Amino acid sequence: MDTMNILSGGAAQGLVRGLAEAFRAQTGFAIDGEFSAVGAMADKLRAGAPADLVILTQALVAKLAEEKLVILPSIADVGRVETALAVRSRDPRVTVKTEADLREVLRAADAIFVPDITASTAGRHVAKVLDQLGIAYEVTSRLKIFPDGATAMRDLAASPAQRPIGCTQATEIIATDGIALSGSLPPGCELVTMYTTGVTMRAAHPKEAAALVTLLAGADQRELRRRVGFAS
Known part of the structure; x- marks a missing residue:
């Protein structure tokens, strides 16, 4: 089976797991990748690690697009x-x-x-x-x-x-x-982070990566995002 490779912050792992079957049914691709600290994942992409798609903080994805590592028109917010x-x-x-x-x-x-x-x-x-x-x-x-x-x-x-x-x-x-x-966390100590996804410039499977972006960010998956902990 073909595989979609992603680099993602750990915050999105539950969502990706929940979408894996739907993505396989739609594209025939399995999802594989690494989930860890967003800074470490961005650095892996910069170092040339193979990845079709990233899911990181909004600020990091924007930075990677500036660095010509993520395709700007492909970027979509997943949720907070x-x-x-x-x-x-x-x-x-x-x-x-x-x-x-x-x-x-x-x-x-x-x-x-x-x-x-x-x-x-x-x-x-x-x-x-x-x-x-x-x-x-x-x-x-x-x-x-x-x-x-x-x-x-x-x-x-x-x-x-x-x-x-x-x-x-x-x-x-x-x-x-x-x-x-x-x-x-209480007022004054709280943090709410927007997570964003995008197709990488070196994607081996850009069409399927774009389909995964649509699944991750689409309105059809709003309830799943809420269930796994995304606020919006």
Whole structure:
């Protein structure tokens, strides 16, 4: 079977998985690819990694189009995803309505599971929020940093810690067994990110890649996007 290769932020993995059968029925192609921190995926494309399509943040896709790595007319917004809090399914949910609430929740955690704090959207935001709350130095030893949010959430699910918590994209939380979406970040700490897709300049299968863009961003898949954690 022919294969469509993609490079994607981890936030879109659940959506791609949910569309795989429809895409195969429409085109005869399977979907393969890599899902990780958006910065790392963009760098892979720049380094020449084979990819027919990317799903990254809106800003990164626009930058890749400027660099002549993504076809500008092919670009389409997929939807917005919020960075949120996660707990193990068996643990009590946490509610944070203010920055003070979030500060206390993070201080109380004995392990904080996050994606890459330099290359991932959510990870960079977590680092910024910790600085903003004035607790970055205090909690550094408790940070459990992983290449992407999906890996961080799987390790959170298996964590032996007493009071662990996670923070990453809502879509990655929803897609992970043993993890529960615990709530949004409070005003002043929130982050909502638009994810965007586009066909790469070096696409081996540009026609099929364009069909996948339509599936990812089309109105027919609005309910699936909502179910896997996209806000719009």
